[in-house]
Amino acid sequence: MTISAIDAAPNDALVQTGIAPAISASNVSKRYGPVLALEGLTLDIHAGEVFGLLGPNGSGKTTFMRLLAGYLLPSAGRLMVAGHDVVGDSLAVRRRIGYVPEAAPLYRQMRVREFLAFMARLRGVPEGNVKGAVERIVDRLVLSTVADKPTRALSRGYRQRTALAQALVHDPDILILDEPSNGLDPRQIIEMRQLIRSLAGRHTVLISSHILSEVEKTCDRVAVLLNGRLLGVRAMADTADLEAWFLSLT
Amino acid sequence: MRTLRILFAKELNATLTSPIGYTVAAVFLLVLGYTFSLTLFATKVANLQYIFHQMYVLSIVLVPVLTMRSFAEERRSETLELLLTAPVPELSIVLAKYAATLTLVLGIFALSLVYAVILDRYGEPDWGQIYAGYLALALHASLLVAVGLLMSSITENQVVAAALSIGIFLMLWFADSVSYLLSPPFDSLALNLSLIGHFKPMVSGSVFVSDIGYFITSSMLALFLTTWGLAQR
Numbered sequence: 182m183t184i185s186a187i188d189a190a191p192n193d194a195l196v197q198t199g200i201a202p203a204i205s206a207s208n209v210s211k212r213y214g215p216v217l218a219l220e221g222l223t224l225d226i227h228a229g230e231v232f233g234l235l236g237p238n239g240s241g242k243t244t245f246m247r248l249l250a251g252y253l254l255p256s257a258g259r260l261m262v263a264g265h266d267v268v269g270d271s272l273a274v275r276r277r278i279g280y281v282p283e284a285a286p287l288y289r290q291m292r293v294r295e296f297l298a299f300m301a302r303l304r305g306v307p308e309g310n311v312k313g314a315v316e317r318i319v320d321r322l323v324l325s326t327v328a329d330k331p332t333r334a335l336s337r338g339y340r341q342r343t344a345l346a347q348a349l350v351h352d353p354d355i356l357i358l359d360e361p362s363n364g365l366d367p368r369q370i371i372e373m374r375q376l377i378r379s380l381a382g383r384h385t386v387l388i389s390s391h392i393l394s395e396v397e398k399t400c401d402r403v404a405v406l407l408n409g410r411l412l413g414v415r416a417m418a419d420t421a422d423l424e425a426w427f428l429s430l431t
Numbered sequence: 432m433r434t435l436r437i438l439f440a441k442e443l444n445a446t447l448t449s450p451i452g453y454t455v456a457a458v459f460l461l462v463l464g465y466t467f468s469l470t471l472f473a474t475k476v477a478n479l480q481y482i483f484h485q486m487y488v489l490s491i492v493l494v495p496v497l498t499m500r501s502f503a504e505e506r507r508s509e510t511l512e513l514l515l516t517a518p519v520p521e522l523s524i525v526l527a528k529y530a531a532t533l534t535l536v537l538g539i540f541a542l543s544l545v546y547a548v549i550l551d552r553y554g555e556p557d558w559g560q561i562y563a564g565y566l567a568l569a570l571h572a573s574l575l576v577a578v579g580l581l582m583s584s585i586t587e588n589q590v591v592a593a594a595l596s597i598g599i600f601l602m603l604w605f606a607d608s609v610s611y612l613l614s615p616p617f618d619s620l621a622l623n624l625s626l627i628g629h630f631k632p633m634v635s636g637s638v639f640v641s642d643i644g645y646f647i648t649s650s651m652l653a654l655f656l657t658t659w660g661l662a663q664r
Contacts, residue, residue, distance in 0.1 A: 250516040254664040275518040286509035288441075290448055302437045303517045347513070 202261075203228040203355055203385040204249060209258035211244050211409075218244040219409045221258070226402075228354075231381045233400035234389040235427065241409040242389035243283060246359050249387070250280040263354055276305055279348030279384075283359040285341050289333040293324060293343055296332055297350050304351035318346045322376070338369040345376070349384075356380060358388045362395055374399050397423045405430050434519045438527030442501075446535050451500070455493045456539045462489060467546050477554030482546055483564040483634045487627075490568075490575055491604065494536060495596035498579025499589040501528045502657075506587040521661040525654055528580055536572045540565070560636035567633035570646035571626070575600060577653035584657045600626065 202225035211219040219241045226232045234242045247253040249262055251271045260267045263277040288296055297315045306314050319328050322342050327335055332343060341361065348356055361377065362370045377399050380386050390396050396403050397417065405412045405427060412430040420426055446452050463485060470481040505511040514524055550556040578599055583592040607625035610618040622628060629642040 247512075250512075252512055252516050252664060272518045272520070275516055278516075280513075280516045282509060282512045284509045286513055288445075288510055289508070290445055299437070299441055300513070300517070303434060303514075303519060305518055 202226055203263060204232075204387065205259075205261040206245075207259045207261075209245075209248065209255050209260050211241075211248060211253060212256040217409055219248070219255075222406075222409075222411050224404060224411060224414065226385060226387060228385050229382045230401040231377060231386040231388065231399060233396035233403040234387065234406060235391070235393065235396050235403050236389075236406035237391055237431075239408075240406040242391075242406055243359055244409070245406070246280070246357050246387065246389060249274075249355075249357055250278060251275045252280075277353055278355045278357055279351070279353040280357045281341075281344045281348045281359060281361060283363060285344035285363075287332040287335075287340060287343055287347075289331070292329055292331050293335070293346075294319065294328045296343065297346055300347040301350045304353075306351050314350050314352075318350045321349075322346045337364045338366070338372075341365060341369070341373065345373075349380075353384065355385045356387065358386065360389055360391075362390065362392070370395070393423055393427060407431050435523045435527055438519070438523055439530050442527050442531030443534060446497070446531055449500075451496060452535050455496055456542070459486075459489055459493060459539050460542060463543055463546070477550040477556040479547060479550065479556065479561055479564060480634055482543060483568060486540065486543065486568055487571060487630055487634075490536070490572060491600045492597065494532075494572065494575040495579050495582075495593040495600070497532055497535060498576055498583055498596065499593040500583070501532065501580055502584040503587050503589045503592045507589075515661065515664075521658050524661065525580065525584075525658045529576055529654060532580070533573060533576045536576060537569060540568050540572065557636065560634075563636045563638050564634045566638065567630050567642075570633075570643060570650075571630055573650045574626075574646050574653070577650040577657075581653045581657045581660070584660050 204224070204226040206222050206224045209219060209222045210217065222241075222245065234245065236242050244253065248255050248260055248267065251267055251274055254268055262274045265273040265277070267274050288299070291299065294315055297318060298311050301311045301314050302308070319325055322345060324339070324342060324346060327339050327343075332340070335343060341364070345358070345361065348358070358377070362373050365373060374395065377386055377388065381401070388396075388399065400417055402414060402416045403420070403423070404414045407430070413426075415426065417423070463482060466485045467482055502511065505514065515521070547556065547561050551558075575596075579592075579596045582595040582599070583589075586592050586595070603624060603626040605625075606621045607628045610621035610625070613621055623645070629645045632639060633642055
């Protein structure tokens with residue numbers, strides 16, 4: 182039985198058939214003490230698309246992703262992921278997502294395979310399927326040369342890839358990638374972009390970036406955030422000049 | 432239950448592969464060995480009370496060294512974000528860390544059983560008192576580990592976590608001394624909070640439910656506060 186089958190609920194069926202959005206934010210705000218990091222964000226992200234969040238540092242991208250991943254709770258508004266409320270049904274949401282934080286954290290004392298197996302078990306992959314799930318993701322993300330190395334010995338590129346592998350090991354519906362190209366060299370950026378594009382359709386992918394060209398080449402749709410406010414959403418197919426549109430908004 | 436087991440295995444593995452646990456165990460055994468030899472030769476009495484009091488003092492200093500990294504390190508290295516975004520209840524994360532650290536501490540305590548065996552070989556120790564002493568130590572360890580985890584969960588600096596834990600343990604230790612300076616009902620409150628006040632009778636062989644209750648409820652309170660703190664996002 183797959184993870185998606187375990188938690189299949191009527192809401193999930195609506196998401197999978199495209200009737201309900203994979204991610205739906207309705208007037209979502211997040212406050213850290215006196216600072217309003219996110220203000221009244223309303224946004225729908227459809228199943229199977231690669232959606233980009235564009236904005237400078239401090240614009241609220243990471244806060245929004247952390248809200249979706251269940252790491253933070255919204256101060257106001259309603260946030261639905263895969264048909265589940267992130268506040269009322271947080272565990273169900275966390276079962277349906279794969280999340281890579283900006284720093285791509287890994288357990289330094291573990292080897293890559295061991296780390297992926299640990300994350301697979303934690304994300305609910307049945308014990309009998311763990312080994313297969315790990316080997317599949319090691320192959321898919323071309324990690325076999327480093328699979329038996331301690332994660333602390335990995336280069337930045339392999340660390341990012343391993344972080345992505347832990348997010349994909351349980352085959353989630355929704356992937357949330359915070360600045361996935363951060364710190365990568367140009368070749369690794371291209372590889373990461375191709376990897377993310379290959380996930381489209383089967384997974385809903387939400388990525389954040391402050392690099393226009395990255396979003397342009399990777400995403401189906403893009404939203405611009407500034408100072409915690411959503412300034413606009415547009416399909417890349419309808420955007421001839423992303424830079425001009427971005428400048429006009431900001 | 433499965434996630435608790437997975438997290439416990441990960442925590443125990445992290446503890447056993449870190450040099451900190453072995454260093455603490457070595458210091459512990461070195462000091463205990465010294466005390467045991469000294470008191471045995473000086474008193475020539477088959478009694479472990481000195482050793483139990485020594486373990487009480489040592490654990491107040493050494494348990495924070497074991498608990499300081501549990502949450503603080505995860506927060507600093509940002510792996511806590513991985514744990515808290517996995518489909519795992521916060522309580523499982525806290526209980527796994529608690530159980531793994533307590534297992535290590537009890538394992539170190541268990542090494543001191545060799546002194547009991549030596550006493551039994553060459554004398555006639557009161558085994559009832561020895562059992563009560565180990566029960567007191569186990570309960571004491573439970574409280575120290577739970578409070579140590581709570582302190583580690585509120586900071587990303589391990590040294591701060593250890594210093595806070597030791598500060599709280601010392602305050603609890605000397606709470607009964609403060610009670611003489613206070614007027615009712617605060618004097619009895621301070622007296623009842625005293626760590627040594629609940630530890631001493633058990634080590635002497637007098638096991639009271641109230642003393643056991645103190646350690647268990649204090650441990651549960653600390654674990655509850657740690658879980659509650661993690662759930663505040």
